[in-house]
Amino acid sequence: MVDDIKILVVDDERVVIRSVEMVLKAEGYNIEGASSGKDAILKIEQHDYNLVLTDLNMPEMDGITLIRWLRQKKPEVGIVILTGYPSQETIKEALELGIIDYVPKPFTPAVLVDVTQRAVDWLRKQVSAEEEPKKEEFPPSMIEEIDRVIKQYRSRPGSSIPVLQRCQQIVGYLPPEVQKRVAKGLNLSPAEIHSIVSFYSFFTMKPRGDHNIRVCLGTACYVKRVEETLNKIKADLKIDVGDVTEDKKFSIEVVRCLGACGLAPVIVIDEETYGAMTPKKVTKILEEYA
Ligand code: FES
Structure with missing residues (x-):
């Protein structure tokens, strides 16, 4: 059931809002649109949203400014970006601000549904992890190795990608528990680490077959x-x-x-x-x- 999930889609192109609404409503999501960053802030101040899907290039207020505002005022809200061809710098900034994922424009319904579903799953996991902290499921030797890698890279700038790569080699994939350990060890937010993992296709959050x-x-x-x-x-x-x-x-x-x-x-x-x-x-x- 996803009708308890409230989504705000922010884009200056109404046709984008309409197509996101059409696809996600059919999946049962509760969704509204905002045609500018300012309009989005007004809505977010009045209503509780679980997820914001936002464009980056918008007149008046760009997506990054909106994301920064969200991070400060509503850190619990998940963020997914809808983006055409943003510069590497903008994507880097969005990743550092802890977006959950991105949908490339033009998008297909299948990609939009897949990314939204994964973002919602991630948000739900965050809530349940806060309610009942889960016990570590990995052998102590694995945990020690992960901690060794974190310690080795901790003081080096831009170390999150190499640390995650090494952790993926150790565990085989990057489940939320490992991501959280890395985030804590590198003094970053779990959202920041998660956005890096979902952005780069060489990372996987689920075990892979042969x-x-x-x-x-x-x-x-x-x-x-x-x-x-x-x-x-x-x-x-x-x-x-x-x-x-x-x-x-x-x-x-x-x-x-x-x-x-x-x-x-x-x-x-x-x-x-x-x-x-x-x-x-x-x-x-x-x-x-x-
Ligand atoms: S859309 Fe580019 S390879 Fe499938």
């Missing part, structure tokens, strides 16, 4: 019906996106663009790219890895 299948839900792949291939992979392997098969052989992830749009629809298994995918072809390919 063969990791990445299915592109970006625009070029989406219009060429990649969802049919994705559904076939899920049916063949009997798992959902984000899961690992019982024998730990396969895992499925969805991504926003694999940078091979000319080959759409595209999937990548481990490091191998497969273009012009169809449900029929994909079953044959999976059999080669079985």
Whole structure:
């Protein structure tokens, strides 16, 4: 159930607000729109929102200014950015401010729903972690190694990415407990660490199988019906996106663009790219890895 989640979408292009509303309302979300940063602040001051989806480039007040305001006044609100081609600097600033994730424009309904769902899951986990702190689930030797890495990098600026890379090598993935440990050790907020993990595709928050299948839900792949291939992979392997098969052989992830749009629809298994995918072809390919 997601109807308890209240979302505000902020964009100066009304067509963007309308399409986000249409897609997310169909999923059961409670959603409203604001056409400027100022309008958004007025609404946020009057109502409680769980999640704000905001554009970065807006006249009058840009998205970064709105995010800074949110961080100061409503730190509990989750933030996802909707963005076209922002400069590296802007993205870096947004990551440092602890956005949960981003949706690249133009977006497909599948990407929007996937990112929103993951952001909501993350927000819910934060709340339940505050209510009942979870016990560590990792062997003490792993925890010691993580702490050693944190200590080694602690005083170096810009150390979050190398620390997270080493932690992923140690644990195999970056679950919330590891992210929190890294955040605490590096004196950063959990939101900041989480946004780095969700931004860079080489990080994963879920365990991966021996063969990791990445299915592109970006625009070029989406219009060429990649969802049919994705559904076939899920049916063949009997798992959902984000899961690992019982024998730990396969895992499925969805991504926003694999940078091979000319080959759409595209999937990548481990490091191998497969273009012009169809449900029929994909079953044959999976059999080669079985
Ligand atoms: S949209 Fe699929 S590879 Fe770019």
